[in-house]
Amino acid sequence: MQKTREYNFDGLVGPTHNYAGLSFGNVASSSNIKSASNPKEAALQGLAKMHALAQRGFAQALLPPQDRPNFKLLRQLGFTGTNAQMIEAAARTSPVLLACAYSASSMWTANAATVSPSADTADGRTHFTVANLNNKLHRSIEHSQTERALRAIFHDEKHFAVHQALPATPAFGDEGAANHTRLCAEHGAAGVELFVYGRSEFDASIVGPKKFPARQTLEASQAVARLHGLQDARTVFVQQNPHTIDQGVFHNDVIAVGSGNVLFYHQEAFVDEAASIEKCRIAMQQVGAELNPIRVATAQVVVADAVSSYLFNSQLLAKPNGKMALLVPQECSENAAVAAYLKDLVSSTGAIDELLSFELRQSMRNGGGPACLRLRVALTEQQANAMHQGVIFTEALYKRLVTWVESHYRDTLFPDDMADPALAIEVQTALNELSGILNLPNLYEY
Numbered sequence: 155m156q157k158t159r160e161y162n163f164d165g166l167v168g169p170t171h172n173y174a175g176l177s178f179g180n181v182a183s184s185s186n187i188k189s190a191s192n193p194k195e196a197a198l199q200g201l202a203k204m205h206a207l208a209q210r211g212f213a214q215a216l217l218p219p220q221d222r223p224n225f226k227l228l229r230q231l232g233f234t235g236t237n238a239q240m241i242e243a244a245a246r247t248s249p250v251l252l253a254c255a256y257s258a259s260s261m262w263t264a265n266a267a268t269v270s271p272s273a274d275t276a277d278g279r280t281h282f283t284v285a286n287l288n289n290k291l292h293r294s295i296e297h298s299q300t301e302r303a304l305r306a307i308f309h310d311e312k313h314f315a316v317h318q319a320l321p322a323t324p325a326f327g328d329e330g331a332a333n334h335t336r337l338c339a340e341h342g343a344a345g346v347e348l349f350v351y352g353r354s355e356f357d358a359s360i361v362g363p364k365k366f367p368a369r370q371t372l373e374a375s376q377a378v379a380r381l382h383g384l385q386d387a388r389t390v391f392v393q394q395n396p397h398t399i400d401q402g403v404f405h406n407d408v409i410a411v412g413s414g415n416v417l418f419y420h421q422e423a424f425v426d427e428a429a430s431i432e433k434c435r436i437a438m439q440q441v442g443a444e445l446n447p448i449r450v451a452t453a454q455v456v457v458a459d460a461v462s463s464y465l466f467n468s469q470l471l472a473k474p475n476g477k478m479a480l481l482v483p484q485e486c487s488e489n490a491a492v493a494a495y496l497k498d499l500v501s502s503t504g505a506i507d508e509l510l511s512f513e514l515r516q517s518m519r520n521g522g523g524p525a526c527l528r529l530r531v532a533l534t535e536q537q538a539n540a541m542h543q544g545v546i547f548t549e550a551l552y553k554r555l556v557t558w559v560e561s562h563y564r565d566t567l568f569p570d571d572m573a574d575p576a577l578a579i580e581v582q583t584a585l586n587e588l589s590g591i592l593n594l595p596n597l598y599e600y
């Protein structure tokens with residue numbers, strides 16, 4: 155077995171981070187609609203998290219923000235003329251479309267793709283399927299640039315396979331790693347891939363949510379497993395509890411997180427909890443590992459508190475002492491039930507013995523916690539050497555990016571500010587410089 159490390163590819167928050175209320179079913183997005191955002195602070199909060207983990211010795215990298223506004227979308231929707239004319243017309247006739255074209259939502263890289271490490275796949279390569287994110291207009295425009303970035307970073311076809319997004323139709327709604335968990339004894343060993351879907355297009359016996367949309371379909375999860383060449387016995391499909399989706403759990407990573415052999419989850423996360431956990435346990439036996447489920451009961455934390463605190467949208471980080479640290483957003487310490495639960499959790503003798511709390515409020519106000527901000531990619535040493543090195547987080551890159559953010563980002567952005575064509579030019583200038591910093595010259599299509 156080759157020495158393998160799990161890299162967290164965090165999304166570098168783009169200069170147009172704003173609150174446009176675009177994500178129906180995501181409570182934070184809807185409740186902060188039209189308030190002022192602070193893109194500079196958002197980017198610095200994200201960088202601080204990356205920096206802290208890199209300093210602790212965790213493998214850290216990043217994915218770049220996307221080119222915004224997406225003029226291709228505006229043109230596709232019938233706006234014409236120069237860039238400034240399209241912005242002006244969209245701002246006047248349909249500000250919501252302009253907001254979609256301007257969204258910085260690619261920062262939540264857990265939704266960029268589903269990743270299967272080489273230990274799990276039929277051809278021994280690391281597979282990526284770019285997520286189509288077709289449930290929301292502003293997110294459905296991410297996949298082409300995501301594919302471009304992933305192909306630039308994981309260009310070596312001997313080691314990596316990047317699959318384009320699934321067909322952009324409701325039957326194949328796919329939100330990437332937010333609904334996918336890899337469980338294993340160690341990163342380099344064969345593992346279990348757990349796919350959590352919200353509804354099915356073709357199986358009428360599967361009952362979905364009533365109020366809010368289920369973004370991930372069973373059919374999409376199955377297609378990803380096929381594309382990656384996963385083995386049936388080590389692949390598990392379970393349904394997310396539709397009642398929790400209706401309470402604002404728009405992705406599985408708002409109610410469960412797994413790493414190594416630990417599955418940290420809420421009692422109400424899945425349809426038929428016992429059967430779902432049993433499927434994981436049996437699949438884990440196939441790889442000679444023992445599942446360690448950490449179950450949070452409703453009596454300890456109700457779903458509404460899990461949604462407002464983002465307790466489960468946390469990062470489980472394996473430490474050299476064999477234990478795990480749980481990286482949670484600061485909101486967890488502001489919720490009495492969650493704070494009490496976490497205090498007990500780390501003082502117990504279980505797998506999690508440390509709590510790391512981060513201020514990520516800018517992202518949280520759009521429904522994106524620590525786990526949303528990162529895409530996990532387990533890489534052997536050889537693979538890590540074969541990927542593009544310019545996105546690996548170093549002290550020097552950190553300093554360079556802080557300076558870059560401080561010189562290009564605004565500290566206040568209202569949705570109405572997107573009507574100003576100067577913003578588009580600012581963004582383009584910033585991103586051009588970024589592609590140089592990351593040594594990815596063809597990242598953007600200017």
Ligand SMILES: NCCC[C@H](NC(=O)CCC(=O)O)C(=O)O
Pocket residue numbers: 172173174175176177180183184257259262264265293332405520521522523526
């Ligand atoms: N994994 C976290 C994703 C959060 C993301 N929020 C947003 O897109 C909010 C954008 C806005 O409302 O401006 C979403 O819902 O997909």
